[in-house]
Amino acid sequence: KRIVLLPGDGIGKEVMNSAKEVLSAIAEEFNHTFNFETHEIGGAAIDSCGTPLPDSTVEACKLADAVLLGAVGGPKWDQNPSHLRPERGLLGIRKALDLYANLRPIKGFKNLLHASPLKEEVISGSDLLIVRELTGGIYFGTPSERRENGQVVVDTLAYTRHEIERIVDKAFQAAQGRRGRLASVDKANVLESSKLWREVVEEKKSQYPDVAVEHVLVDAAAMKLITNPTHFDVIVTENMFGDILSDEASVLTGSLGMLPSASLNESGVGLYEPVHGSAPDIAGKGIANPLAMILSAALMLRYSFELNNEANLIEDAVQAILDSGFHTGDLKVENGRKVGTEEMTRLVVDYIK
Amino acid sequence: KRIVLLPGDGIGKEVMNSAKEVLSAIAEEFNHTFNFETHEIGGAAIDSCGTPLPDSTVEACKLADAVLLGAVGGPKWDQNPSHLRPERGLLGIRKALDLYANLRPIKGFKNLLHASPLKEEVISGSDLLIVRELTGGIYFGTPSERRENGQVVVDTLAYTRHEIERIVDKAFQAAQGRRGRLASVDKANVLESSKLWREVVEEKKSQYPDVAVEHVLVDAAAMKLITNPTHFDVIVTENMFGDILSDEASVLTGSLGMLPSASLNESGVGLYEPVHGSAPDIAGKGIANPLAMILSAALMLRYSFELNNEANLIEDAVQAILDSGFHTGDLKVENGRKVGTEEMTRLVVDYIK
Numbered sequence: 001k002r003i004v005l006l007p008g009d010g011i012g013k014e015v016m017n018s019a020k021e022v023l024s025a026i027a028e029e030f031n032h033t034f035n036f037e038t039h040e041i042g043g044a045a046i047d048s049c050g051t052p053l054p055d056s057t058v059e060a061c062k063l064a065d066a067v068l069l070g071a072v073g074g075p076k077w078d079q080n081p082s083h084l085r086p087e088r089g090l091l092g093i094r095k096a097l098d099l100y101a102n103l104r105p106i107k108g109f110k111n112l113l114h115a116s117p118l119k120e121e122v123i124s125g126s127d128l129l130i131v132r133e134l135t136g137g138i139y140f141g142t143p144s145e146r147r148e149n150g151q152v153v154v155d156t157l158a159y160t161r162h163e164i165e166r167i168v169d170k171a172f173q174a175a176q177g178r179r180g181r182l183a184s185v186d187k188a189n190v191l192e193s194s195k196l197w198r199e200v201v202e203e204k205k206s207q208y209p210d211v212a213v214e215h216v217l218v219d220a221a222a223m224k225l226i227t228n229p230t231h232f233d234v235i236v237t238e239n240m241f242g243d244i245l246s247d248e249a250s251v252l253t254g255s256l257g258m259l260p261s262a263s264l265n266e267s268g269v270g271l272y273e274p275v276h277g278s279a280p281d282i283a284g285k286g287i288a289n290p291l292a293m294i295l296s297a298a299l300m301l302r303y304s305f306e307l308n309n310e311a312n313l314i315e316d317a318v319q320a321i322l323d324s325g326f327h328t329g330d331l332k333v334e335n336g337r338k339v340g341t342e343e344m345t346r347l348v349v350d351y352i353k
Numbered sequence: 354k355r356i357v358l359l360p361g362d363g364i365g366k367e368v369m370n371s372a373k374e375v376l377s378a379i380a381e382e383f384n385h386t387f388n389f390e391t392h393e394i395g396g397a398a399i400d401s402c403g404t405p406l407p408d409s410t411v412e413a414c415k416l417a418d419a420v421l422l423g424a425v426g427g428p429k430w431d432q433n434p435s436h437l438r439p440e441r442g443l444l445g446i447r448k449a450l451d452l453y454a455n456l457r458p459i460k461g462f463k464n465l466l467h468a469s470p471l472k473e474e475v476i477s478g479s480d481l482l483i484v485r486e487l488t489g490g491i492y493f494g495t496p497s498e499r500r501e502n503g504q505v506v507v508d509t510l511a512y513t514r515h516e517i518e519r520i521v522d523k524a525f526q527a528a529q530g531r532r533g534r535l536a537s538v539d540k541a542n543v544l545e546s547s548k549l550w551r552e553v554v555e556e557k558k559s560q561y562p563d564v565a566v567e568h569v570l571v572d573a574a575a576m577k578l579i580t581n582p583t584h585f586d587v588i589v590t591e592n593m594f595g596d597i598l599s600d601e602a603s604v605l606t607g608s609l610g611m612l613p614s615a616s617l618n619e620s621g622v623g624l625y626e627p628v629h630g631s632a633p634d635i636a637g638k639g640i641a642n643p644l645a646m647i648l649s650a651a652l653m654l655r656y657s658f659e660l661n662n663e664a665n666l667i668e669d670a671v672q673a674i675l676d677s678g679f680h681t682g683d684l685k686v687e688n689g690r691k692v693g694t695e696e697m698t699r700l701v702v703d704y705i706k
């Protein structure tokens with residue numbers, strides 16, 4: 001298997017090393033061959049190639065079986081004009097690979113739940129998956145421009161029926177593999193695009209009779225995620241709403257540093273990245289939490305390579321290590337033992353072997 | 354003073370009666386003359402006039418010094434085509450009166466904070482004001498339509514520079530009257546409209562040297578509201594982001610049934626309404642919490658009539674009543690005394706007299 005590594009910026013590089021070590025251990029134990037190729041993206045690519053997404057990176061990703069991405073961004077590039085900003089690299093690779101389905105599983109770890117901003121009785125038992133449309137909507141619609149001498153500005157939220165159908169199908173299928181409940185989030189009382197979205201969901205639901213569907217307005221969903229997170233199983237929504245709601249949901253369990261994500265295209269090639277950012281403040285100090293990146297690698301094994309046992313083993317390792325009280329500095333565990341990036345990685349590798 | 358009352362649907366009618374009684378008590382105590390005129394909006398207007406916003410309602414509101422609105426909506430009209438839905442009345446009156454500035458103060462009541470989904474140490478001390486642009490953006494932009502035989506759909510997020518300037522000014526002024534901190538929320542790493550928004554904020558800040566400004570991306574804001582709500586003083590944002598974030602914020606303190614809102618135009622005429630909805634499940638039972646509506650009336654006295662003492666008196670009354678343990682069914686107060694809509698209203702009126 002050909003795996004492209006895009007470490008990116010900040011702690012991206014450190015946690016990518018961790019993922020590579022863990023995948024190498026998996027390869028050895030299970031007799032797989034993983035070929036790694038590292039390429040630039042984001043700020044690092046701006047510095048070395050003058051663009052956040054070099055053509056060589058795009059070409060390599062197109063030939064890969066899967067892509068792992070660390071994180072992009074940092075204060076160094078914050079004042080750059082927009083085509084020279086690190087996140088353009090991220091948006092560009094999503095579009096270039098047509099990674100339309102962003103999956104973000106959010107499930108608390110029991111011994112980390114005490115760090116949740118929510119009361120234990122509210123968050124306990126929550127286990128949800130956000131399915132976010134990632135290559136359409138207002139992120140990519142045109143026109144997106146100033147007019148009349150800069151006195152007017154417009155952005156365009158555009159979707160084709162096909163774009164809505166494929167993400168809705170993906171979400172229904174995900175719900176079938178879980179607890180069979182799907183909440184479709186839209187703003188159908190205001191947006192024309194949401195009305196089409198809702199129609200597509202209604203049309204599709206007879207194809208998935210084992211899934212119970214509800215429609216939730218985005219403002220109501222933003223409330224319910226907080227007041228009743230256990231209500232949800234799978235949430236499906238368009239790009240911008242998904243950006244906001246998945247970040248909102250990511251802090252509920254108190255362990256943002258543990259959350260992986262997968263972004264898939266129609267042929268099953270995926271890009272896997274932690275939900276957290278490049279954390280420039282702690283970059284290079286050897287203290288970054290590599291577990292979200294490692295868990296993203298587990299998602300890669302499951303979704304792109306169908307190596308479920310291998311994925312499960314990594315997830316078990318993480319659970320067992322947390323259960324023994326080991327944690328990185330971002331997680332607070334009473335009477336636990338704080339370790340750095342390398343030691344945490346070694347613990348995962350040792351468990352695998 | 355000419356006050357138009359738009360009770361609307363569900364518990365809207367009941368809580369509007371409460372506000373009217375309280376305002377009558379204020380008028381009597383302080384020697385003001387308030388003239389009330391009641392008009393239809395929402396589902397009630399659909400039933401009686403065939404439209405969620407009759408012309409007569411718009412005309413009356415245009416001649417009024419202020420408008421109080423209860424709530425609109427209910428299952429009865431949920432299947433209606435979109436031009437015949439209750440919320441069209443709400444959107445229509447906002448646009449007709451050019452109510453561009455929606456102000457939502459969110460401050461917990463000490464003895465209700467236990468009902469918050471957040472841990473007490475997280476939510477305690479939070480006191481924020483969300484300033485939402487209410488008549489522009491993707492809510493009203495054109496085109497908003499299906500194309501190519503329904504295979505494509507677009508909505509348009511449009512702003513004029515003037516629309517951004519006036520809401521940003523409003524927010525700066527609000528921050529000056531509070532703790533002097535303004536968080537401008539946008540998605541400037543993706544949207545052209547957000548870039549202009551950010552530019553306007555940057556241009557304006559020298560006019561308000563006493564206000565400390567920061568820019569927060571909407572996804573980061575959705576997280577920070579939960580992990581660190583006390584971080585915020587005033588938040589200003591565009592219409593759709595404001596819809597989502599203000600609803601998210603409204604559940605943080607655990608007392609959604611207590612939150613008022615004001616929507617103002619350039620000439621100071623305002624529409625005041627509770628944040629909660631029409632609650633069809635408890636409508637007509639005499640148990641609805643009238644305090645958000647009553648507090649909305651207090652905002653009217655302060656913002657539209659500059660009657661600060663009168664507004665303060667109502668707010669003091671509510672605080673004192675809660676302090677004595679009285680509460681409606683939506684609020685849980687240990688060892689408190691549960692009362693209905695009428696009794697709660699009488700308590701406020703008695704305090705005023």
Ligand SMILES: CC(C)[C@H](C(=O)O)[C@@H](O)C(=O)O
Nearest residue numbers: 087088090091243542543572
């Ligand atoms: C960096 C940014 C453009 C990106 C997005 O909005 O999609 C990020 O917030 C994310 O969610 O992956």
Ligand SMILES: CC(C)[C@H](C(=O)O)[C@@H](O)C(=O)O
Nearest residue numbers: 189190219440441443444596
């Ligand atoms: C009813 C709906 C159109 C409205 C909005 O989205 O503005 C409501 O959610 C609100 O926030 O007042």
